């Protein structure tokens with residue numbers, strides 16, 4: 069399972085461009101932290117890219133992401149990544165135990181925050197954000 073395989077799954081199940089952008093953002097953040105921590109960048113990136121793949125077909129807390137689990141398995145996604153996808157949602161009750169699982173949860177949250185901050189800027193664009201706190 070590489071990035072191209074994961075992107076094919078995303079393109080099969082997701083049509084909303086904003087949801088795709090969100091998953092690409094989480095992929096990028098996961099890639100950054102894998103590199104920073106000396107972990108498997110491709111594996112972490114795939115987990116980030118796939119984490120919300122079933123949201124459009126399973127748009128309820130009862131279904132997402134649990135009902136997507138067998139779909140990922142059918143596509144040959146490794147169990148380690150499937151578990152990370154399941155554990156990113158608190159309501160599954162699956163504890164986050166590995167560094168990748170904890171990173172996926174954190175990257176999901178931080179990319180959402182960054183997007184929200186960008187949307188309240190006049191330009192509504194990421195390029196308008198400053199990377200240093202307290203400097204405008």
Ligand SMILES: [Fe+2]
Pocket residue numbers: 090094119120176
């Ligand atoms: Fe997400």
